[in-house]
Amino acid sequence: MARRWRKYQELLETRRRELIGELAARREQMAIEPGGDPMDRMRSFSQRELAVRTLNLLSAMLAEVDAALDRIREGSFGVCRACGRPIGARRLNALPWCSLCLRCQEAADRDEREAA
Ligand SMILES: [Zn+2]
Known part of the structure; x- marks a missing residue:
């Protein structure tokens, strides 16, 4: 692998680990079932909407980081x-x-x- 990209590879791998950790934490949050109180349910519904949007954003970022790591391996990075x-x-x-x-x-x- 190209040595000159090593620094970026490390940055990308760190970012990748962060994103994976964050995705796992968000998924766990989403798995929490709302209580029986309608207000609680409504609150958790909008929180869930937000969580889904955040999850999508995080997955898109992870895909970009993965693609960049692929480019380093293929030699088309930069x-x-x-x-x-x-x-x-x-x-x-x-x-x-x-x-x-x-x-x-x-x-x-x-x-x-x-x-x-
Ligand atoms: Zn250009």
Whole structure:
């Protein structure tokens, strides 16, 4: 494996463990059954909604981290998947799981905003 990505691999693996731990904790929270009181049930319903959204977000992040670790193994890490240019070190330090360079990310964000 490419030595130069070692630092990022460690960052990603740490993040991965955190995410897995957090997912497990959230799933446990969701497993708690609401009490018989209707107010309690309503409260737990909206908490559950929030928990589901958080779970989805956490799983999406975990998928991104996994994909980045795959890219390290395949040797395509640090290369923008849209334009093929290298992703800046500063950007990789901040977001080691990103797969787009800053320019392509900005373009993608713009498209998303225009589509919305
Ligand atoms: Zn790019």
